[in-house]
Amino acid sequence: VSTNIRDHEIDWSNSIFLSMQFEVGRSGKFNEFLTTFLKCLSVDRIEYVENWYQEQTDQTEDAEIGDWVVQRRCPHLRADLTKTGKVDDDGILTCSMHDWKWDLNTGRCLSTSGHPIRSTKIDEVTDAVLREAS
Numbered sequence: 001v002s003t004n005i006r007d008h009e010i011d012w013s014n015s016i017f018l019s020m021q022f023e024v025g026r027s028g029k030f031n032e033f034l035t036t037f038l039k040c041l042s043v044d045r046i047e048y049v050e051n052w053y054q055e056q057t058d059q060t061e062d063a064e065i066g067d068w069v070v071q072r073r074c075p076h077l078r079a080d081l082t083k084t085g086k087v088d089d090d091g092i093l094t095c096s097m098h099d100w101k102w103d104l105n106t107g108r109c110l111s112t113s114g115h116p117i118r119s120t121k122i123d124e125v126t127d128a129v130l131r132e133a134s
């Protein structure tokens, strides 16, 4: 354990458990949260896991960022875009977690292929709501 702490090891399940030879038993259910935690002792990994678990319960949540309604979770590693997202005057959203960019006018990722984002300009949302109400 002290070696892992000194070396800032991020995957304790491999560095400790797979390096030992021992027999072990378990009573009760497998605790996936503990095992996953021991594999993710870095900010990037734990953020990814937390967001993955959250996404399993809410895949459709949107949020307002500037003049846009966008999916709340970053298409890259699921960062909360209400905290990491910034939109410039041209409708380019940048996620500060890894500096990936999206053109909100098209939803296209400008940093890599794939990874589109769901986005709508707020004026368009308001118009759609008003059309539905009338």
Ligand code: FES
Binding pocket: 074, 075, 076, 077, 078, 079, 095, 096, 097, 098, 099, 100
């Ligand atoms: S989480 Fe990587 S760019 Fe958003």
